[in-house]
Amino acid sequence: MQKDINILVVDDEPVVINSCERVLREEGYNVHSAMRGKDAIHLMEENIYNLLLTDLKMPEMDGISLIEWTRKSKPSTGIVVITGYPSQQSIQDVLGLGCIDYVPKPFTPVMLTDVTYRALELAKKTPPLEDFPVGDFTPEMALELNSIINNYKNMPGNLIPVLQKAQEIVGYLPPEVQKQISSKLKVPVAEIHSVVSFYSFFTMKQRGKHLIRVCEGTACYVKRVSAVLDKLISELDVKVGEMTTDRKFSLESVRCLGACGLAPVMMIDQSTHGAMTPMKVVEVLDTYKQP
Amino acid sequence: MQQYRAHLMLCGGTGCIASESLKVKEALSAEIKKRGLENEVNVVFTGCNGFCAEGPIMTVYPEGIFYERLTEKDIPFLVEEHLLKGRPVERLMYKEPEKRHAVPAMKDIPFFNLQVLRVLRNKGLIDPEKIEEYIARDGYMGAAKAFTEMTPAEIVTVVKDSGLRGRGGAGFPTGLKWELAGRVSSDTKYMLCNGDEGDPGAFMDRSVMEADPHSVIEGMIIGARAIGANKGVIYVRAEYPLAVQRLNLAIEQAHEAGLLGEDILGTGFNFDLSIYLGAGAFVCGEETALMRSIEGKRGMPIPRPPFPAQKGLWGKPSVLNNVETLAQIAPIILHGSDWYRSLGTEKSSGTKVFALTGAISNVGLVEVPMGIPLRTIINDIGGGVKGARKKGGRTFKAVQMGGPSGGCIPESLLDTPVTYEDIVQTGAIIGSGGMVVMDDSNCMVSMARFFLEFTADESCGKCPPCRIGTKVMLDMLNDITEGNGKESDIETLQDLCGDIISTSLCGLGQTAPNPVLTTIKYFREEYESHIKDKWCKAGVCRSLCTFIVDEKVCTGCGACQRACTQGAVTGEKKKPHEINQELCIQCRACYDACKFGSINIGPAAMREGLLKDTPAVSV
Numbered sequence: 083m084q085k086d087i088n089i090l091v092v093d094d095e096p097v098v099i100n101s102c103e104r105v106l107r108e109e110g111y112n113v114h115s116a117m118r119g120k121d122a123i124h125l126m127e128e129n130i131y132n133l134l135l136t137d138l139k140m141p142e143m144d145g146i147s148l149i150e151w152t153r154k155s156k157p158s159t160g161i162v163v164i165t166g167y168p169s170q171q172s173i174q175d176v177l178g179l180g181c182i183d184y185v186p187k188p189f190t191p192v193m194l195t196d197v198t199y200r201a202l203e204l205a206k207k208t209p210p211l212e213d214f215p216v217g218d219f220t221p222e223m224a225l226e227l228n229s230i231i232n233n234y235k236n237m238p239g240n241l242i243p244v245l246q247k248a249q250e251i252v253g254y255l256p257p258e259v260q261k262q263i264s265s266k267l268k269v270p271v272a273e274i275h276s277v278v279s280f281y282s283f284f285t286m287k288q289r290g291k292h293l294i295r296v297c298e299g300t301a302c303y304v305k306r307v308s309a310v311l312d313k314l315i316s317e318l319d320v321k322v323g324e325m326t327t328d329r330k331f332s333l334e335s336v337r338c339l340g341a342c343g344l345a346p347v348m349m350i351d352q353s354t355h356g357a358m359t360p361m362k363v364v365e366v367l368d369t370y371k372q373p
Numbered sequence: 374m375q376q377y378r379a380h381l382m383l384c385g386g387t388g389c390i391a392s393e394s395l396k397v398k399e400a401l402s403a404e405i406k407k408r409g410l411e412n413e414v415n416v417v418f419t420g421c422n423g424f425c426a427e428g429p430i431m432t433v434y435p436e437g438i439f440y441e442r443l444t445e446k447d448i449p450f451l452v453e454e455h456l457l458k459g460r461p462v463e464r465l466m467y468k469e470p471e472k473r474h475a476v477p478a479m480k481d482i483p484f485f486n487l488q489v490l491r492v493l494r495n496k497g498l499i500d501p502e503k504i505e506e507y508i509a510r511d512g513y514m515g516a517a518k519a520f521t522e523m524t525p526a527e528i529v530t531v532v533k534d535s536g537l538r539g540r541g542g543a544g545f546p547t548g549l550k551w552e553l554a555g556r557v558s559s560d561t562k563y564m565l566c567n568g569d570e571g572d573p574g575a576f577m578d579r580s581v582m583e584a585d586p587h588s589v590i591e592g593m594i595i596g597a598r599a600i601g602a603n604k605g606v607i608y609v610r611a612e613y614p615l616a617v618q619r620l621n622l623a624i625e626q627a628h629e630a631g632l633l634g635e636d637i638l639g640t641g642f643n644f645d646l647s648i649y650l651g652a653g654a655f656v657c658g659e660e661t662a663l664m665r666s667i668e669g670k671r672g673m674p675i676p677r678p679p680f681p682a683q684k685g686l687w688g689k690p691s692v693l694n695n696v697e698t699l700a701q702i703a704p705i706i707l708h709g710s711d712w713y714r715s716l717g718t719e720k721s722s723g724t725k726v727f728a729l730t731g732a733i734s735n736v737g738l739v740e741v742p743m744g745i746p747l748r749t750i751i752n753d754i755g756g757g758v759k760g761a762r763k764k765g766g767r768t769f770k771a772v773q774m775g776g777p778s779g780g781c782i783p784e785s786l787l788d789t790p791v792t793y794e795d796i797v798q799t800g801a802i803i804g805s806g807g808m809v810v811m812d813d814s815n816c817m818v819s820m821a822r823f824f825l826e827f828t829a830d831e832s833c834g835k836c837p838p839c840r841i842g843t844k845v846m847l848d849m850l851n852d853i854t855e856g857n858g859k860e861s862d863i864e865t866l867q868d869l870c871g872d873i874i875s876t877s878l879c880g881l882g883q884t885a886p887n888p889v890l891t892t893i894k895y896f897r898e899e900y901e902s903h904i905k906d907k908w909c910k911a912g913v914c915r916s917l918c919t920f921i922v923d924e925k926v927c928t929g930c931g932a933c934q935r936a937c938t939q940g941a942v943t944g945e946k947k948k949p950h951e952i953n954q955e956l957c958i959q960c961r962a963c964y965d966a967c968k969f970g971s972i973n974i975g976p977a978a979m980r981e982g983l984l985k986d987t988p989a990v991s992v
Contacts (some may be wrong), residue, residue, distance in 0.1 A: 240668050300731070303573075312960075338576075340728040344428075347391075354387060354390070
């Protein structure tokens with residue numbers, strides 16, 4: 083029944099490949115495998131895969147490079163990492179790259195099928211990324227950021243303006259961005275992170291194409307903005323502070339937008355929408371959903 | 374100069390732009406061109422008019438006819454009728470709440486005619502993007518006087534004598550602040566402006582910066598001269614893009630006019646002004662925290678002394694004034710301290726701008742003389758609680774002043790005059806001027822919870838009493854609103870409040886308990902009914918209420934049925950409806966939708982009773 087689903091397993095250990103193939107074929111998936119990153123890319127260029135299961139530590143091309151290639155070239159393929167070193171940091175790093183989930187080695191068949199099933203469900207919901215400006219930190223962005231940092235280099239109190247510009251360019255402030263600013267401005271990363279985490283304007287989470295900010299100021303609260311927020315949550319199927327699976331919207335709540343005369347208020351990108359009602363949420367969202 | 378027979382002052386504040394006033398502007402320009410009126414009629418895109426809820430707003434001069442809620446579709450008709458045929462369009466005029474007749478002239482609308490405009494002196498009258506229009510209304514005259522006719526000490530004396538107090542919240546005398554900084558000698562001093570309006574429910578500063586940016590700059594120039602500062606920074610919230618844009622433009626224009634930069638007005642005095650974008654932290658309203666933020670650090674307050682007047686930004690003497698305070702300076706210098714004191718009371722002189730919002734008919738920005746009773750602001754200017762005149766309509770419950778640092782004032786204290794000292798007596802504070810009106814559909818326990826959630830989140834974390842204390846209080850309030858409250862909770866809350874007030878370093882912690890203390894003081898019975906009866910009578914706390922239809926009142930109109938998202942309301946047309954308690958999620962949509970007051974709110978226990986199919990407790 084799962085005949086149309088193709089999965090690619092990449093690992094330099096034959097025993098892992100064999101067990102993955104056995105377990106997943108039993109579930110009815112089509113499974114291909116590769117032992118090197120290069121071979122995997124070759125296979126992905128020939129076939130369309132719904133899911134890529136990859137190891138991180140491999141000779142020649144490592145898992146991270148393969149993940150980056152896949153994200154750019156085959157964005158509709160979901161990625162799950164198989165790793166023998168599931169440290170907090172490495173997990174966060176790979177999830178930050180856009181992987182859906184991970185399977186720690188060694189794993190039981192049930193663990194593998196569970197993660198695979200969930201990842202396929204999520205990958206199904208995620209359409210190709212081509213038309214979305216994804217907040218990945220590209221080399222071009224890094225160059226632009228460098229020139230910004232140079233402009234501010236000798237100005238006292240430059241950290242917050244630089245972070246604001248960086249967020250404008252990249253969309254968010256992932257650790258790599260903070261590290262780059264740290265080395266250029268000669269400010270410890272810890273200090274940069276302390277500033278990023280202090281101010282509500284800064285975010286370390288990737289944002290969708292449109293940013294929805296719902297006002298939770300007093301006037302909006304009194305006028306029951308909670309009903310508007312609930313409707314947004316159910317319409318977009320997203321939690322506050324997170325991004326929709328299609329990366330179109332990020333939903334955030336803010337303290338006060340200073341437009342209390344129009345309560346309840348929400349802002350989508352730079353435009354303010356006032357006197358919101360749950361019914362109006364649907365209307366407003368529709369105008370942004372059209373291509 | 375081009376002379377026009379009519380001026381159309383269309384509001385371009387954030388509120389009106391959100392209500393599509395840009396489209397109205399385009400339609401107006403197109404229509405005026407089509408009718409060949411370009412040389413007779415002038416369209417001015419002004420700053421915030423203040424009557425935000427009625428936007429987009431336009432006033433037509435010379436008659437002063439006030440139009441509201443304009444859409445682009447109305448424009449061709451309006452231009453033809455009013456501008457060509459000379460017949461003002463009644464359909465688009467203001468109508469008093471729940472009365473039908475139109476009020477044509479702006480000066481006759483109660484919302485406007487009870488106000489005294491000093492800070493907002495130019496609202497709706499000038500194009501904020503043109504320095505000439507500001508100057509034409511006596512702009513920079515105060516600065517000219519201060520620079521050419523007065524010594525710094527004389528400026529300080531006038532401001533001190535005027536009795537002007539900081540409008541940001543604490544109410545510290547502005548002149549005194551200037552005097553302290555003026556006395557210190559230093560190679561560099563800073564004149565700073567706080568435009569980081571963080572109070573939820575307040576937007577006075579935003580409107581002033583958007584509608585009259587030059588009034589803030591002029592105040593800063595005068596302040597700089599008074600204390601001898603040669604550098605200035607305006608700290609603005611990054612969430613206020615329009616204010617930032619207009620301030621930048623105004624600074625540029627002031628530079629060109631020789632009012633900023635080197636050798637101001639040929640007096641040899643130098644003053645450089647720049648803008649700094651805040652990154653969003655409520656605690657940055659505290660002056661030492663704001664200065665740390667400009668230095669690029671976490672905005673955490675530091676102990677005083679040394680006071681910023683001695684050691685502030687970058688360790689140099691600094692003065693920080695709020696936007697509204699600075700906008701008051703130029704007229705004080707121009708007209709003198711006696712003029713300023715002619716309004717207000719002995720200890721609270723002049724006028725104050727309030728952001729009147731919430732469950733009130735006329736939402737917007739109002740400027741009133743200090744000392745007028747709260748009742749006048751709410752009932753006369755604000756037009757009373759929205760929907761109060763309808764059958765079974767809403768009634769006033771409280772007005773919240775001072776945001777998360779303030780408190781809720783009940784109906785019995787509405788005759789309190791609005792002054793710093795009288796409002797403090799009630800347990801609230803004037804604060805920056807947020808005035809949020811609540812009607813009987815608001816739950817005061819949830820309201821206190823709402824503010825505590827805010828302060829717990831915004832606490833910078835430096836002092837444990839504030840960081841941990843607010844969190845503990847929030848947990849208790851969460852328990853109460855979820856039906857897990859204990860009888861001792863009220864006393865425990867009061868104890869905690871006292872401890873947090875007496876042991877926090879800055880204003881945030883010292884005032885954070887105010888919303889809880891005032892709601893306990895004036896609405897203790899609501900806390901008790903939440904804790905003992907498990908009953909939120911306002912129907913806000915979901916686990917503490919049951920919604921039922923009063924069959925005697927229900928007309929079967931179906932409004933509740935349409936509003937229900939769960940399909941819990943059933944019933945035939947014109948026959949009493951019924952709520953299925955198993956499906957009901959207590960969202961209150963039916964209650965809000967009902968025009969006849971036929972939905973009753975019972976305690977949580979009633980729902981259990983109904984679910985078990987036992988006879989219901991009557992409300």
